[in-house]
Amino acid sequence: MSTVMKEVPGEPTPLSTSDGLERSPLPVPYxxxxxxxxxxxxxxxxxxxxxxxxxxxxxxxxxxxxxxxxxxxxxxxxxxxxxxxxxxxxxxxxxxxxxxxxxxxxxxxxxxxxxxxxxxxxxxxxxxxxxxxxxxxxxxxHPKGVAPLWEVPLVPELNDANYITPQRGEWPVNTFIQELGENGVDFAHLKFLHHSPVIPTGECRAEGYKWHVNMANGYIIIEQFGPGLQIVRFTKGTVVTTMVSYPQPIHKCRTVMRMGFTHRKYAAGTPEATLAANMLQEQVGQGVDAEAGFESVDMIVWNNKRYREQPLLCDGDGEILKWRRYFSQFYVS
Ligand code: FES
Ligand SMILES: [Fe+2]
Structure with a gap:
């Protein structure tokens, strides 16, 4: 089983910005x-x-x-x-x-x-x-010791012998989980930070502890089950690849991102096998691509940014506030 593990080199980033304010004022979510x-x-x-x-x-x-x-x-x-x-x-x-x-x-x-x-x-x-x-x-x-409020769902792709053994990756980052998920609804940064040719469109919906995103007309479907489990499916024709993400909060301003990438087993040499392998490489590569991957660009932003509780947004910014409203249910102080 291959595991990619990379950390952005350099000094660990401080918990406060240079003017002494906390970079992350929010507690660890439940x-x-x-x-x-x-x-x-x-x-x-x-x-x-x-x-x-x-x-x-x-x-x-x-x-x-x-x-x-x-x-x-x-x-x-x-x-x-x-x-x-x-x-x-x-x-x-x-x-x-x-x-x-x-x-x-x-x-x-x-x-x-x-x-x-x-x-x-x-x-x-x-x-x-x-x-x-x-x-x-x-x-x-749960900071107050409240008993579990939902169950961890079975991820079909991780429980089916017809799927390849997941390729796993692990990336420590000096920020908190809400920021990682916010990336998924921050459609504008996909063009400006990741060089996507256009700003994609998408729809987001909260449903209790669950969160759904449909991006680029079904090309990317995200299902989130609380802060600690996100399933992302990418569809091209009949081929679907799946990224399962399970970030772990170390403390309020440090998270280890962990992911498993898989797809259905296709007969060797078929067009589906080639397409699935390429799609998977593209997604795993998002982590390690020097030009546009999250390791080199998102992480530099995450490791050094401050959380703006009341950001000034514009009409092209996507559903950032909807995401934050959804996520706020997981904080107890
Ligand atoms: S058994 Fe005595 S300290 Fe643990
Ligand atoms: Fe990003």
């Missing part, structure tokens, strides 16, 4: 977010990860369930990801061997004659709700 590819988290493994503005320990129980928990043991505060071990259903703290399952319940205190009563009633370690599908481990993040 939703389901990628925390690992399923195949990269084997039973018995654990690792420390940073996302949603803090550190977490990601682990997979020997019985198969994945968990994302706060790193610090509720007992005396040891870090579960430094010297801890997965044992059975639980992650065991190195200090006194208290153990916690993927829901945050304490499952064992090996030297206690009586378990503290609270351990029977409720989780004592903060644990994020987890679901696993499409080959991805997803964590539900």
């Amino acid at each position: 939703g389901w977010f990628w925390v690992s590819y399923s195949e990269d988290l084997k039973p018995g493994e654990h690792r420390n990860i940073e996302c949603f503005g803090q550190e977490w320990v990601l682990f997979r129980a020997e019985t198969g369930e994945a968990g994302v928990v706060d790193p610090y043991c509720p007992h005396l505060g040891a870090h579960l990801g430094h010297g801890g071990k997965v044992v059975g259903t639980s992650l065991r703290c190195p200090f006194h061997h208290w153990a916690y399952n993927t829901k945050g319940f304490c499952t064992s205190i090996p030297y206690a004659k009586v378990m503290p009563p609270i351990t029977k009633r409720q989780p004592i370690l903060k644990a994020l709700p987890i679901t696993e599908n499409n080959g991805i481990v997803w964590a539900w993040y």
Whole structure:
């Protein structure tokens, strides 16, 4: 499986602009977010990860369930990801061997004659709700701990043996997810930043936590399911290629963009096979094209821009405010 991974070289960009204002005043949004590819988290493994503005320990129980928990043991505060071990259903703290399952319940205190009563009633370690599908481990993040408000849909192309194994890419960027999605409705920049011959037209529609875009008369159809999952389908004749995007907020001003690109398997040598391969290369290449790809041009803008809460817009600017209204539902302060 090929993975493209590039970061714009240079110093990490600061969180404030030169006049001391925050580049991103908005908090991390709530939703389901990628925390690992399923195949990269084997039973018995654990690792420390940073996302949603803090550190977490990601682990997979020997019985198969994945968990994302706060790193610090509720007992005396040891870090579960430094010297801890997965044992059975639980992650065991190195200090006194208290153990916690993927829901945050304490499952064992090996030297206690009586378990503290609270351990029977409720989780004592903060644990994020987890679901696993499409080959991805997803964590539900909500700053107030509200339970999941929707489910991660199955992406047909990622669950069908008639599709090629997705080509994956990964791009860290110093901005927040709302800005990444705003790119998709900022039709004017496609001409001026990406050299598109014309400014494309498109229609956008919000539907609860979902967002739909139809661009260039059906050539590009975007389906978004909250901040952490976007499916983009490109159609030419009978050939459709699919880009599945699952950005992960590291903190309020840093995001790792991750994507998988796939299409139906076509018999070698057919015109469909050639067209699909070319379309896919074009989309993967958007990331690494030195002239017009998002790595070299969008990222330079994203890494250094400030968020304008009340931008001055003109009639050719596309549906930027509609997108922001849709996205604002995912912020809780
Ligand atoms: S600090 Fe974790 S078991 Fe004591
Ligand atoms: Fe762009």
